Amino acid sequence: MEEVKLLGVWPSPYSYRVIWALELKGVKYEYVKEDLANKSDLLLRYNPVHQKVPVLVHNEKPIAESTVILEYIEETWPHNPLLPTDPHERAFARFWIKFLDDKSPTLVGLYLTVGEEQEKATKEVRELLKIIEEQGLGEKKYFGGDKIGLADLVFGFIPVWLGVLEESAGVKVTKPDDFPRLQVWIENFRENPVIKANLPDPHQLLAHSKQKREVLLASKIA
Amino acid sequence: MEKQNEVVLFGTWASAFCKRVELALKIKGIPYEYVEEDLTNKSESLLHYNPVHKKVPVLVHNGKPISESLVILEYIDECWNNTPKLLPEDPYQRAKVRFWVNFFDHQIMARLLPIIMTRGEEREKAIKEFNELLKVFEEGINKDFPEEFPFLEGKTLGYLDIVVGTALCNYEAFHEVVDVVFSPEKNPVIMAWVKALKNHPLMKETLPPHDKFVDKMREKYLDQYP
Numbered sequence: 001m002e003e004v005k006l007l008g009v010w011p012s013p014y015s016y017r018v019i020w021a022l023e024l025k026g027v028k029y030e031y032v033k034e035d036l037a038n039k040s041d042l043l044l045r046y047n048p049v050h051q052k053v054p055v056l057v058h059n060e061k062p063i064a065e066s067t068v069i070l071e072y073i074e075e076t077w078p079h080n081p082l083l084p085t086d087p088h089e090r091a092f093a094r095f096w097i098k099f100l101d102d103k104s105p106t107l108v109g110l111y112l113t114v115g116e117e118q119e120k121a122t123k124e125v126r127e128l129l130k131i132i133e134e135q136g137l138g139e140k141k142y143f144g145g146d147k148i149g150l151a152d153l154v155f156g157f158i159p160v161w162l163g164v165l166e167e168s169a170g171v172k173v174t175k176p177d178d179f180p181r182l183q184v185w186i187e188n189f190r191e192n193p194v195i196k197a198n199l200p201d202p203h204q205l206l207a208h209s210k211q212k213r214e215v216l217l218a219s220k221i222a
Numbered sequence: 223m224e225k226q227n228e229v230v231l232f233g234t235w236a237s238a239f240c241k242r243v244e245l246a247l248k249i250k251g252i253p254y255e256y257v258e259e260d261l262t263n264k265s266e267s268l269l270h271y272n273p274v275h276k277k278v279p280v281l282v283h284n285g286k287p288i289s290e291s292l293v294i295l296e297y298i299d300e301c302w303n304n305t306p307k308l309l310p311e312d313p314y315q316r317a318k319v320r321f322w323v324n325f326f327d328h329q330i331m332a333r334l335l336p337i338i339m340t341r342g343e344e345r346e347k348a349i350k351e352f353n354e355l356l357k358v359f360e361e362g363i364n365k366d367f368p369e370e371f372p373f374l375e376g377k378t379l380g381y382l383d384i385v386v387g388t389a390l391c392n393y394e395a396f397h398e399v400v401d402v403v404f405s406p407e408k409n410p411v412i413m414a415w416v417k418a419l420k421n422h423p424l425m426k427e428t429l430p431p432h433d434k435f436v437d438k439m440r441e442k443y444l445d446q447y448p
Contacts (some may be wrong), residue, residue: 060313063317063321088286
């Protein structure tokens with residue numbers, strides 16, 4: 001009897017990566033909503049080291065860290081593969097997954113800053129998007145090739161969260177004709193039936209983002 | 223003549239990240255050509271093979287490049303599917319190994335620069351934080367791999383051994399140039415692991431020579447943070 005639990009928080013892109021992977025593979029799971037201001041005993045037991053989400057619990061075995069969880073899901077439920085079979089292509093996907101995670105401070109930077117700092121952050125994000133489009137996506141339909149894969153789930157940050165960050169920070173990083181290939185990828189990503197059926201409510205996300213930004217900026221000034 | 227399995231590694235001799243890859247290649251018995259890069263004057267090849275980061279290590283296998291040390295290690299294990307395997311076979315064991323390697327890189331390795339950059343009370347605080355994280359690491363490894371820990375003499379080196387060994391086996395150089403950050407009293411388990419790793423023939427062969435490494439560290443760190 002397979003028992004799969006996912007501990008997550010609804011605004012988090014890291015939780016969603018795992019949700020999307022499980023849903024794309026048709027793995028049945030129980031979603032446990034965590035409140036990070038009031039962590040459950042379950043979370044503290046399953047992820048004592050970081051006390052963070054997401055945590056996947058498979059037959060009482062906990063796995064933490066979203067990228068570690070994604071690889072575990074891929075290996076444990078190999079049907080509907082989310083990584084290519086060719087080792088070089090797999091390495092390429094993993095390289096880009098690491099790239100986005102390493103650059104997340106830059107992406108979040110434009111949301112956490114104001115004035116001149118924000119202008120600088122906006123420029124940096126534009127440069128990142130250029131690299132992502134030219135080197136990561138290239139001429140491919142998806143980051144992993146012909147089919148949606150783990151790298152796309154990680155880059156899902158861009159279609160779902162980047163716009164929200166921009167709007168709550170009152171900044172626009174891209175003009176309509178910028179990054180045309182990335183735009184096509186964004187549309188393909190959003191139109192995927194599984195992704196479409198598993199997206200956070202954009203209004204709630206925006207409200208949450210705006211509120212969080214106010215709190216973070218206030219604590220910076222204080 | 224067709225190039226069968228042409229492997230080239232671009233690296234720098236003092237970089238732990240590059241040593242990870244060299245060690246993995248040696249463990250698997252993979253013949254390779256090594257190219258020493260001068261990072262102040264990067265080669266056209268490096269810029270071509272790693273245009274995104276322009277960093278080492280880069281492994282080029284039959285003309286195709288792979289960058290990022292951990293990505294390269296997983297690639298080597300997948301491509302050369304022979305024994306010894308660097309990662310365990312079981313998905314849950316693999317997840318545990320990846321988790322702790324992730325922790326080591328992001329939490330422990332990340333605390334070395336704050337130690338190097340600070341002095342006095344700030345440095346003491348940085349060393350204390352480093353030690354606390356090392357404790358979490360020790361306890362976690364002990365809990366997650368009770369049969370393999372501490373490192374057994376004669377055991378083949380795996381993913382975790384490679385990452386920990388290439389980072390910590392040169393601790394004497396760090397202690398000489400920067401500060402004493404761990405000891406047999408404070409971190410008995412890690413020290414036992416590191417000592418055993420230092421004695422492994424492949425590790426001995428791969429690690430940079432102590433004196434040369436000390437000079438390099440002085441040049442790199444003390445000159446930058448006097």
